[in-house]
Amino acid sequence: MSVLQTPVNPEEREVVRQAVHAFLTDLCCSFKTGINFYDSSLGTSGKNQNHILTGFLSSLQKASTDALSADLVISVLRACPDQLHHFLSSLAPTLNPRPSAAWVSSMDMLIQIYEAQPTELSFLSTKLPSAHLNLVAMSLVLVLPPDKVMSTFTWGLKQSSQPVRHKILDFLKVALQRALHILTNVRSLADSSDPSLAQLGPRLKESLLKKLPDAATLLGCWTKMMAERTQPNKDVSKEDIPSVASIQHIVRLQQVMCLYQELVPTMLSDSPHHVSSLLEGVRGVGEGDGGQDEDRMLPQLYLLKLLAGTDARQLPWAKENAARHSLMYLLLEMTTKVSASRKLKEVTQHLVAELLQSTGLFQDQDQELAIWLRHLAVTMVPDVVDFTARMMTMFVSNPYPYMDPSDGHRGGGRCR
Template sequence: MGKKRKSSGPAVGSGLDRKESGTMEGEFTGTQFKSMLRSPDTALRGLEQFLNLARKLPSPSLYDVVEGYIKISVECVEILTLLDGEKRPESEIMVIFQTLEAILLRTASDLSHLNVAGVNIVKKMINTHMKLIYASVYSETHRMSRICLNLLSAMVTQGPDCARDVFSHFDFNNKFLPTLLKKRDKQGRPDVRMAYIQFAISFLISGDNTTIVQMLELNDFIGNIFSTGIKEDRISTISLLLSLLKTKIVLNKTITKTQKVRFFNFTMLNNIASLYRWAGIVDVNTEDIKETKGSKEAGRAMIRELVHNFLMDLCCSLKHGINFYDPSLGTAGRPGNLVLLRFLVALKSASEDELVADLVVNTLKVCPDLLSRYFKETQYSFVPRVKTSWLDNIKLLKKIYASQPEISPAFRTSEFVPFPRLLSMLLITTVAPVCNKTLFTQGLNLPNKIVKQTILSLISSTLRRVEININHCLNEEIWQKSDIYTPAAMSEFAQKYREAVSKLLPDMNTVIATWQALTKADDAEYEAPNKDNPAKEQDLPSEVLQLPGTEEQYGSDDVQTTLLKASLLQVLCLYQRVVPHLVVQNSFDFSKLLKGIVNEKGMREEVPPVLQYEILQVALVLPANKFSWFKVQVCLVSSIVLFVYTEGISAFTTTLLPCPGV
């Protein structure tokens, strides 16, 4: 048999043909392999035969040469001896490294009962051959670097002790280490970058908490993976990487928040967030991803969901995340969560990307102390202008505050907070810092219905939130049980809250002027229905025409105008409920609001039901002395009574009857 192998064996460095390989596989044993390694003439051929067979194992139909060899040579001396002496060519070193890797992968998995062999290999390599490992890792030959990194990964997988030994002996500060991540195969084949990532995550898989914490202190070791083109990596690689970072670091109770913050710094978070714009290689099944066209689009949706879930766990969890809760809501003069603040401000696509917006909204929900600083430092402009980008920015603002608790967390304090600071805390969570009289007034004065409607909607949502908190302050049952504040004190505080909010709102005259401008436009259209609109589309400023609805703003009372009028009336009602002193101080005769809606016969039939409802609400809520036309108000109150007993708003036009004597 020996003669047959000699005559049919391939030359050194070449592979066996299919027929001879099958013959050799049937006869190749651990004893024969060990014997071949002892002879310089047959050692390399034995390694190749061993490696070819090991790649097919474990298999029930094949003899397990790996197990057979380990049992008769537990220290694998014959293989390791090949690395001693004079330097071998890289091609031979690659085969030796691959053989050792094949053995280590088995002793870390199905041959774990023979793990002592793997441990012996690790100890021998780090104690004797580290110089060779460094030379191989930083070799100009990409294949050599990849094979050596794969060997290092297999060494780490032998267990926590081996992971600790490799970590303590390997030089992670070598200036050439980060350059390995740039050695990428454009066709998606296994490359040096992938081997580097595998080496890094092997510590997360096999290392104990001590090793993982030490690795976190090497920010660049894993951080460089995300800063060198993570957007172009395979789906499987990114999925495994994010999964391990989550389970081994984010959800690891033994790792403190401070350690997490140091590891997940601003740069790291920013690079992870770049995966929202992933454009890498699809190497997994994407058939389960619905509502997508093609595997590339499905892969992008998959990665976006993966990174979003990861960042939500990292940035929006007080239990596991990197955020710290500030009970003072940022008013104590000790700014915290600075990493998160910088990260949120840097997310420039939050107003356009729903997932990014969701991340920002939920992070600020958990960290309300960042609200004030976020709006001060963000690059989004909230100054009213006739552009869709402004609408997107306001939409994001409303989402952020809609997610905040209705009852401000300022009231959750367990100790006495002076009213001035309590007021600041309350304003932070109920009124956006960018919402002020100037912004509201500018928006209402712009000649565009959509801008006006957006501003009125913002005012309404703000006042409703304020109203809920005022009612909370005035709820005597709550404060009678409190050991901190009395009902009388909170009633006084509610008044201070009203006054503070009133300074941020537009003047009543500005709101009324907006209504009158709409009414005058309607009157002009009604009096001269056959005349051309004096403000034609081509006469309007170009920036005004960027939004839909602008061309109708001087026209008839369309749906948009009706909704705008209804919003104005809602705001007036909220003014009366939230800041009544502004209504009292205003001398406007609110009966003028009824012009065009109510005549001597009652409600005009052509007035839309929604407008009828809102004008009745105004008449019901505002003080009677604000209407000089008292008979009309009596009529309106009677109409409201009739409305209460109707089944729907559609019944308005049939139940509103004229009042006698009007």
């Protein structure tokens, strides 16, 4: 007996799909009417309290190719974060970095999964003593995937494919934002209500730094990117994923660096030889890239934010690049390059002033420094910028011959 094949109406099929999706979402996400159980340890106790969900999620490893399936996975993992590492461990092979559309889809879903996770840590307000809970491990569950996934991301940042590196940086931006938000909440709770949490922040930061790519890897991405600007990778055109605009990649890498610097304030001062490379790279963007002034200035603003976040006394002020330009010259030049936006001018001048003030040599002179920078930006004469940069470099590199006589004059004036 043959079975008659009747054509399926696409609209009716979609109605059925939506109904099944709604049913499964309620079944897997509701603690009241569903099959899931609340795990207060977020899966860190060693006991899987939702093994049925584990099996179900494992059957959805290709969820990234279907919007409804991906939405179901994201909803289940938001309701039951104890399943995050179970599911992502099974998903690990599809997250192995490679220039393919399937990998990009898997990474997009991973980013959406962590964006959907709560940033407020309800387990910190539990009445159980902290000794009964592994608070560091529980916090990490909500920030980073399992180690075997993170290790492949570190490896992926060293690959030649810029789109692959860019997508990994997209995830790291989300992870670092979540980590910093959680650390802020922990410090706030420790200060206001639970002093016993005071040690959680440093321990969590230490664990994060062990799992995240290190500063050398991120700075290596910059070196690789600068090399690609002069010698483009010919294999990129053969990859099965869209290319990334150079300026977008620069900005994303700088955003990740800025976030990472909040965890490691000495990132640049520990690698002073990279400062000149950062400045030269951003200078090249300003000179060689088209687009709106605001777009071209973004790399400059993020670079200034990076420099303002480091110890300015440790920066290589006297070191010159191949064109015999010092760090001071490149900074002052930035204030003269902004032409279209008054707001961009003000932000640039403010960040440069903030960086110079952090040297400790311009105390109580913030207004004078701001006026000086504004007039320098109006002048826009290369010889003036060069002369000013040389004088400022001499002062910042070795201020004592200039400060001691000045202090002597001030002291003499007070005595008289």
